Amino acid sequence: MSATSITIHFTLNGEHVSAEIEPHHTILEVLRQQFALYGARESCGQGLCGCCTVIVNGESVSGCLYLAAMADGGEVTTVEHLDASGELDVVQRAFIECGAFQCGFCTSGFILMSRQLLDRNPDPTEAEIRHFLSGNLCRCAAYPEIIEAVKLAARMRRSEGAVPA
Ligand code: FES
Numbered sequence: 001m002s003a004t005s006i007t008i009h010f011t012l013n014g015e016h017v018s019a020e021i022e023p024h025h026t027i028l029e030v031l032r033q034q035f036a037l038y039g040a041r042e043s044c045g046q047g048l049c050g051c052c053t054v055i056v057n058g059e060s061v062s063g064c065l066y067l068a069a070m071a072d073g074g075e076v077t078t079v080e081h082l083d084a085s086g087e088l089d090v091v092q093r094a095f096i097e098c099g100a101f102q103c104g105f106c107t108s109g110f111i112l113m114s115r116q117l118l119d120r121n122p123d124p125t126e127a128e129i130r131h132f133l134s135g136n137l138c139r140c141a142a143y144p145e146i147i148e149a150v151k152l153a154a155r156m157r158r159s160e161g162a163v164p165a
């Protein structure tokens with residue numbers, strides 16, 4: 001602990017936690033280095049690719065830019081929370097079904113964003129899917145499969161009764 005370190009307290013994937021951080025630490029650094037949560041990844045490091053996406057207080061943020069100190073008292077959700085029950089989330093199942101990844105580096109960001117989209121709009125058009133995911137980049141160019149996976153997840157949610165058909 002240095003003279004400049006501070007303690008933050010927040011809810012992480014449903015559990016109350018605390019962390020000793022430096023003011024310049026990003027939430028991505030804290031999640032990976034202190035909580036061994038590796039789903040969010042750093043790629044561009046500039047808020048341009050979405051690989052580092054995490055949810056803070058219900059909104060997606062670029063974990064590579066979002067200062068951990070800003071999460072103090074808040075609620076942080078990572079992709080690891082989606083299958084915390086022991087079963088894959090419907091979006092995760094749809095990505096597997098559609099083969100919506102190649103190297104997988106971008107996948108957790110796409111899955112978190114897709115889940116956010118479907119929570120807000122259970123039956124998005126393709127244009128709405130493309131628009132909502134436009135901040136996420138896939139260097140393997142798995143975009144067609146990703147779009148199909150989001151459409152499939154929307155259908156699966158309706159057929160499984162998660163949202164009105
Ligand atoms: S690594 Fe954060 S947006 Fe690219």
Ligand code: FES
Nearest residue numbers: 102104138139140
């Ligand atoms: S699957 Fe490789 S970057 Fe998207």
